[in-house]
Amino acid sequence: MSTFNEHLNEYLTMRRALGYDLGKLEHLAGQFCTWLAATGKQTFTTADAIEWARQPARADPRWWGMRLGAVRTFAKYLDAIGVDVQVPPAGILPAGPRRAAPFLYSQADLDALLHACDQVFTRPLPAATLRTTIGLLAATGLRIGEALRLTTDDINTEAGALLIRASKRKDRLVPVHPSTVEALFAYRDLPARVAARPAAGGPLLVSTRGTGYQRSTIEAHFARLATAAGLRPRGAARPRLHDLRHTFATAHKIGRVASTATPGSIRRVA
Structure with a gap:
């Protein structure tokens, strides 16, 4: 048994x-x-x-x-699956903590965030990295941790997909638009990134030291960008990096292409 x-x-x-x-x-x-x-x-x-x-x-x-x-x-x-147990009814005990209300980004919001990258970051590589990160999350619905773990080897041009590696679950392929692949390669070959001398097989998204980012650092940078872009709370919803994933999912559910301008926007990293 x-x-x-x-x-x-x-x-x-x-x-x-x-x-x-x-x-x-x-x-x-x-x-x-x-x-x-x-x-x-x-x-x-x-x-x-x-x-x-x-x-x-x-x-x-x-x-x-x-x-x-x-x-x-x-x-x-x-x-x-046929195991003899009782399923506790819903509502017996108070619900857990409320989830933060998602902040759904419009295309104008995304454009403002991408534009703010060059205003907030004067050095080419940080600006390009944040712009690429935002565009990637908006265009694919990846989690920030998944994006930060991406390596250049994880971009599968033949399949038109990204290999998402995970430590506690199976790896998976996420289909992406050809223009998104093109934009990621443009970021990979950016002179400022090459000059940072990132390790072969290391993270795709890197700092000026050529090393990967911590999630907390990226989230702090995003908060600065949201302020510079003029994004304000909408009721209980505050602009968060994770809400790019919610925006992608919502756009997918209502049958339109999420962030249609985003792949092209990412291409501006060069």
Whole structure:
């Protein structure tokens, strides 16, 4: 008989093959599986799930809700594959922390951000790197961490795709427009980037030292660009780098090409 941990690993592998991260779910559901093993339970009920979720006793109830939500997600998978468990109903405990409201960028917003790169950064390479990063995220919907891990070897010209490498899930290919590939190669061959002497096989997006960027640094640079571009909060939504991914997904869902001018805009790195 498969253990709950084995079922959890199967579920994570399946979902990560589709591009999901699931780090928080892995952590919480993994703790639940450990608790089940420690208490000798071969199955679990809604009462069991609530008992575990409401730990520690003095924690914020929203934390309990987040823990129960992870169990509920896992339980739905177990139920679907025929494992005899109860799926906790939704709404038993308070929901977890609210997600930040997404800031959806218009094409004018994107153009303003790209234009601000040369205003905020006087050196050619930082300006080009930020412009390329913004354009890449807007044109592909990649996560910032995925973009920062890209190497020049990950640009597959034959397939017209980017190889996205991940440490805890399977690598995947993301199709890209030919003009995006052209723009990335233009950035790769930019004299200022070549002069930085990046390591062969190292990150595509580099600093003036030829090394890759930390996510926190890129996000801080983006905040400066958003201010320079005149972007202001819209209600609860504030301009964030991650919202380029939300913008891409939203544009895709409503049936239009996301950021149609962006691949060409990235090409201006040279």
